[in-house]
Amino acid sequence: MINTQKDTCPKGEFFMPKTIRSKILLITAIVTAALTTLTVSVCFSLFQTFLRQNQLQSAEYSLQVFSGNVSSAMENILNFNQWCCSNMDLARYLEAFQNKDHMPSISSADSGLRITALNAYDRLKEEYHNTYAHEYLTRVIISPDKGRCYLQISDTSAAGTAGDIDRLRQEDFFQNALDNDQYLWIGLMEDPLISVKDSLILPVIRPIQSPYGSRMVGWSYLSVSQNLFLDFLRNFPLEADSWLYIHLGNHTYQLKDSHLQKMISPEYQILSDLEGHAFNEKTIVNRIQTMDHRRRTMITCPLDQDGWSVSLILSEKAYQAQSHAYLALIAGIALMVCLIGMALYILLNRIINRPVQKILDKITAISQGDFSQDLSIEWQDELGRIGCGINQMSENVVTLMEKKVEDEKQKKDLEYQILQSQINPHFLYNTLNSIKWMATIQNATGIAEMTTALARLMKNVSKGTAAHITLKEELALVKDYFLIQKYRYGGNIALECQVKEQKLYQCLIHRFTLQPIIENAMFHGIEPKGCAGKIMIQAEILTAKAPPPIRRHESRDDKCACQSFMVDGASAAGRMEVSCEPSEDILQISITDNGVGMSQETIEKVLKGDTNTKADFFRHVGISNVNQRIQYDFGEEYGIRIKSSPGRYTTMIITLPCRFLENS
Template sequence: MRKNSLLKSIRGKITFFTAALTITLTVLAVTICFYAFHSYQKKMMIRSSEFNLQSIADNTSADLNNILSFVKWCCSSSDVAEYMDTIHGQGTLGQISSKNPRVAQMAFDTYDRIWEEYTLHNQSNYIRRLILSSDNPLAYMQMFYSSVPDRADAASLIASQDFFIPLYEASSFQWDGLVQNPFNRISDEFIIPVVRPIYSGESSQTTGWLYVEISPELITSRLKAYPLESDSLLYLTIGEKNYLCDKGTLTESPFEYQQVSDLTGSTISTSSKAMEAILPGLGKRTVLTCSLGISDFQLTEVLSVRRDRAQQTLYTCMIAGILFAALSFGVVLMYFLNRTIVKPVHQLRQNMDSISRGNFDKNPDIEWENELGEIGKGINDLSENVVNLMNTRIEQERQKKDLEYQILQSQINPHFLYNTLNSVKWMATIQGATGIADMMTVLARLLKNVSKRSESMITLKEELELAGDYFQIQQYRYGSSISIRYEIASEDLFGCMVHRFSLQPLIENALFHGLEPKRAPGTISVFASSAGSGETKDLVLSVTDDGIGMSQETIEKIISGESLEGSDFFKHIGISNVNNRIKYDFGDSYGITITSEPGVYTTMTIRIPYIRKEEGVEKQT
């Protein structure tokens, strides 16, 4: 039971949610940081290795392109082409020279020209051997050969190798990887062979071929110094062959893998490719491949996992420290929240209990300089508003009683007046004063409505009849200089309920404040219409005169009741009282509004709810 009450309390909820939020955010932050760091670490490791590989690749590519430019020159030189055209289709060089002594000189000149071009290329020292041969393998020229003994059938030996035909017939440079040196079968000496056709200078016919041996040291000399972790692997791919690089030694080895995910987005260069792959015997590893910038040449590194694990271990320790610090912060935060929230909430609860017992005194001690203080201020304001509301309600009840008393005062002895007026009427009739008799009849009818009817609301039709009787009396005073007209939007409106004697003060105001000061004929217009629909439907009554109009100050005095110039008969039943009666019964959204333009018109509008006679009877009962 105590456990449940603790969880329901503010302190328990703060403790629980703060602890849960701290642990959740900490675990979430640690997880995000761990994976972000791991991703960043892997990206940096990939880019670091890529930079090293790309550095070797760029230098190696530059050296290899230097040699290939020399090969291209040999294949396109006009001197070489002329020499090859001369010996094309002939026998050996000795036979050709005996027939044409000039050929020997051309051979020396071609040799010198090739040598001259050879010395101009910086990386020519990696060229072990060059053979320039016609279609007849016996007519060839050999240069730069190493310490390996020369052979008389060197051109025939090269032409018989397995790599010769594919390289010779290729449309551009093609690579067959590292091959055993054809001239050295004793030791494991490998070379990179290059074979290109020589075309006639006069036609597209081939007149011979060029063979160049490139030393693998062009590549291995740089791979020796490459920083490689003990559990990393480095592969060189030439064509379709893969070679494992170990301390500058290249050993042909298959490189099989199954790609798991693509990490190319972690690389800097678009020519580089990174991936997660599963390697036989190694498991899941990160593989980085960089192109040497030459077709079919690329370097591939299987990145170290030891360095990755060491950095992850370090970061795990850092994460543990962060987690401990976050949890410590959570404990301090819980203590702080309990001190700064629980106590003020307890004070607020005590103050609200005091209010519920009827004590509405303002308590400044709960108005702190924070959000809870704003709540405390709101509670104090609420207490003050409740007190003001009660005082206002008391004042309204007092005013209502005063209004009822004033209405009661205005009802002079109607029976006595009614009988007296009947006597005056018959005397006027006997004496032939028909005007006086008619006026007494109308006045008696008004008194009859006052004396024999007690309900506060009547139908619009009945109210219009009362207003008509009042206006008829005034016509005897003003004569034909005033007139009234009625415009009712629908006959259904006649059955709507209105306050008794609500139109008379408006017509009286139109006469006294509008038409009488005008000193000219005038008209009063009474309009009735409905507005809205359903539960929001209202009855709108308006009285408009074409008199002198009134100022805004006068309008405010009439609405506020400062100007109570009612007639003697309807004393104190003025516009202000009608407005107050409407607001008391229906609320502040209803009542009387006045609009006027001095010298043109004045319009007084009554807005009350649309209530039919049946509904009004039910409401009053």
């Protein structure tokens, strides 16, 4: 019975499951876990990067919109201030009112100055209203360098006084701003010219040069309201944990409760620059640490004005809220990968495990003696080819078993035929011995020789139980058998044995290998010819380097090459020769007679044992039985092959392994 299970695990698979189903489950679980981990890691990393980039992009866009609006409005205000510093009407006014503290009356000699002042004021007011950002200008003052008579446009109803100019000139920032070549941004401050401190302004002070030289004839003062920043921040998307800063020169302001609050010192520390994270090359992204030691990201966008910029510390709560949404999406992706893994396991179980189980069941059935074919295991894939091979193996096993049974039956029949052919050898031997002495007494030497040969033949039969005997013993049997037949045919046949080396006498062959062939040569070859004939037995050794192909039978016509024979005497008495040549592999013995020959059909019948003729001495122990015995013991590459030319000769060639008796 075939054992289909093994208790030991192959090397390298000690920790592996023993069943394919468990291996599929384990591999699927590992692959699914690996894919899930990889997918979740990649998705989380990509989503995190995407969220950061999206948050940065959104914040940068909002800051760019704010900075663009503020820069545009401030640029418009600065252009208005530049006009004030270069307008001829205002320059004539400033030249005319140098060292004057009051406006001349209508009746005075300088009454014409009033017209100059009115023209300058009208022109200033006109340009003021043409400036679209004038709503952020809370006050405009054009004053001569020396004198207290000035032009003013204000959004307040309170009228200005000469003392306003004096207070303005006394401010710390005034002279510094006036002497600076560029705009000096002194930051947001309370308006020094009004008593109500409800809003902050950004003072802009520039000198006005004479159109006819580089001499300063006056100055301009513009107070820019903080609404310039607050109006554009009104709809700015600012989270609760997000902070916005406006940098004006060396001053920083934080947006709190819709107001700008000046920062004495920064509430964060810049740790590093994050290069390559911004979409605009002018935008700066920093990694900062807040006062509560939290790491945050800050993005800064510059404005068109020198030293102006706006910064935003990104919200972590908004990022976390979006992260939760993406984590839910990642969990869904992981669940989908797990479902795909389960589907893959079910599919692999259907494609691999079930067919393998059916094949295993079939192998188990074969081990229990069921060799029937199962067409359901022959699929259109590699497993189907295995199933087809199993069915073919079952069929071959059945065929082999049937052949084995048939061979055993033939072997038993052969043994029975040999047993039938044997008579009581001891009784026959004693009887023949008595006949021999009677013939000797009566001086009948022929009868004595014949009975002696027959007695020796029977003695060899009675004592022989071994399947193989030496060539010497087989030749002795042939000699006794031939002596009996020679008297039968009147001495018209002869036997000659030639052995070139003495050691060849110890070559082993089957018992009664040569006798049936010689008997066939006499009865079916020479006797039907009706005249004297001869038989030649020639043995030779073939080397293993060039063994001749074993052909079951071979018939040649009259023109074929054949062995020539030596004929002794005019009576053409038959002569048998046995010549043996040493070799190391194959012993070949050829038995040739010059009888009637055989046709192709007869050769096939002789080898198959289909002839109805019976041997004269050993019944049913014919050529086919000799051939079968050789092939049973040594294989189908050995045996008997026949050459024949009808009317001329027949040669039977026996091939055997060259084996010697151990004690030879």
